[in-house]
Amino acid sequence: MIDTVSTQIAEGEERIRLEVADGLAVLTLCRPDRLNGWSWESTRQLGLLADRIRFDPDVRAVLLRAEGRAFCAGIDVSAPGGAVSGATAAERTRNYYEGIRWVHERFAVLARLPQPVVAAVQGYCLGFGFELALMADVRVAAEDAVFALPEAQLGVAVDAGGDLRIAREAGAGWAKYLALTGRRIDAATARRLCLVQLVVPVAELESTARALAAEIAANAPLAVQGIKRAVDAYADAALPAALDRVAMTAALTLTSDDCREGYGAKAQRRPPHFTGG
Numbered sequence: 565m566i567d568t569v570s571t572q573i574a575e576g577e578e579r580i581r582l583e584v585a586d587g588l589a590v591l592t593l594c595r596p597d598r599l600n601g602w603s604w605e606s607t608r609q610l611g612l613l614a615d616r617i618r619f620d621p622d623v624r625a626v627l628l629r630a631e632g633r634a635f636c637a638g639i640d641v642s643a644p645g646g647a648v649s650g651a652t653a654a655e656r657t658r659n660y661y662e663g664i665r666w667v668h669e670r671f672a673v674l675a676r677l678p679q680p681v682v683a684a685v686q687g688y689c690l691g692f693g694f695e696l697a698l699m700a701d702v703r704v705a706a707e708d709a710v711f712a713l714p715e716a717q718l719g720v721a722v723d724a725g726g727d728l729r730i731a732r733e734a735g736a737g738w739a740k741y742l743a744l745t746g747r748r749i750d751a752a753t754a755r756r757l758c759l760v761q762l763v764v765p766v767a768e769l770e771s772t773a774r775a776l777a778a779e780i781a782a783n784a785p786l787a788v789q790g791i792k793r794a795v796d797a798y799a800d801a802a803l804p805a806a807l808d809r810v811a812m813t814a815a816l817t818l819t820s821d822d823c824r825e826g827y828g829a830k831a832q833r834r835p836p837h838f839t840g841g
Contacts, residue, residue, distance in 0.1 A: 596632025636693025
């Protein structure tokens, strides 16, 4: 894994860029050549930048967006530090468990910002990308957006709580349907399931999402932040305990033979053969 203690982002190693202007903090996923693939380092940078936003009195709302043709296509399997080591299977499982809990904590920094977060989603929004978008307060999707949680097809759990958030927004049946099959849905279906609030033409995504964030930012900050806290307190009442179960399931599956088989089969472009071990 990467150095989880560092508070610096090395020049040229940016996964996410932060810009603040006119009451808005704009977080941009900026690795379009990798389809903004997610990594441990992406998670670290997200936590750092969200902490900067939290105490900035000039920020009234946040726009979460991405460069290129994809919002985030999931885990970047080429990213360094992708594997967690351990002398024994038990130690590796323990290390994965703590690693996933650390990811949850960093994501919570974004999800629990006092300022509302508007996500602008285009193209592929898969796996970790879908889970990241679900942490926003409001989601705007371009007509070309494609959403999926393909983890079960690879032999791993949905490890950042995306299935839980789908259950919150769309109901347990849809959460299970999407997470258990890994099927992809288009923007119109995501809108019908209340997983996104607006669907717009690709060319209008940036302007629509930015205007929506600016509209929120123009309202009274104490009222806006109080509304967000109250709704989240109601909607997320059972989330902390459920996320701990997610972390343990993720740790067990990430150290399993099925995980190795799933990723190997995908690399070899063949159907996986899972054994349950």
